[in-house]
Amino acid sequence: MENMLGVIGGMGPLATETFYRLLTEHTAAARDQEHINVLILSHAAMPDRTAAILSGEIEPVRKAMLEDALFLQKSGCAALVATCNTAHYFVDLIAPELKIPVLHMVKETAREAVQKSGGQPVGVLATDGTLKTGLYQQALEEAGGTYRYPPEEIQRVVMSVIYDEVKAGRPTDPARWRTIEEAMDAQGCGRLILGCTELSCLREKLSLGERYIDPLDVVARKAVVFMGGRLR
Known part of the structure; x- marks a missing residue:
């Protein structure tokens, strides 16, 4: 083939x-x-x-x-x-x-997120590993944008959603997701990147709208x- x-x-x-x-x-x-x-x-x-x-x-x-x-x-x-x-x-x-x-x-997503952000910071929702590498941070800066990521206590919620819920085949509580959204709202984020493919799987289940950029x-x-x- x-x-x-x-x-x-x-x-x-x-x-x-x-x-x-x-x-x-x-x-x-x-x-x-x-x-x-x-x-x-x-x-x-x-x-x-x-x-x-x-x-x-x-x-x-x-x-x-x-x-x-x-x-x-x-x-x-x-x-x-x-x-x-x-x-x-x-x-x-x-x-x-x-x-x-x-x-x-990552690079393709960063470019699209910056184009759609209207000058607002782009929020990055991802694993601890992804955040530590600076993959999205660097890609967003190279695309001419700025970024924010969750405060420590909210990052623990993000990791729990990824590992304890999606990877484990368990449903995600919409109320938990709202705490993540509210934390990113407080930082002035416009677009939010679903920077873990497990989070991409939640896009339809939680009816996440156009605000979210799905790398997949x-x-x-x-x-x-x-x-x-x-x-x-």
């Missing part, structure tokens, strides 16, 4: 499923053959990215990410997507060793165009 998009997924599985659904929904296709070809590698056993970054033990994840990327490259993929925001810390480490491009979810949605649209498909 030729002209495939390779997906390093399984981080987590629900986020990968959501990405493929968005990829399909964003493609203007009247028949199967008008969709883009996709090879999904759901590497659910990938070590936890946040834990690796916080502990400094990054080599096992870097090595696993590189092996997955090289496998997809060898399989004939023309470009890659990693369906995990925190994983982009490792994407930046392995990209120089690849012959094919990685569609960078952003990179799905970019992937359709990059791979020669037509956007719906």
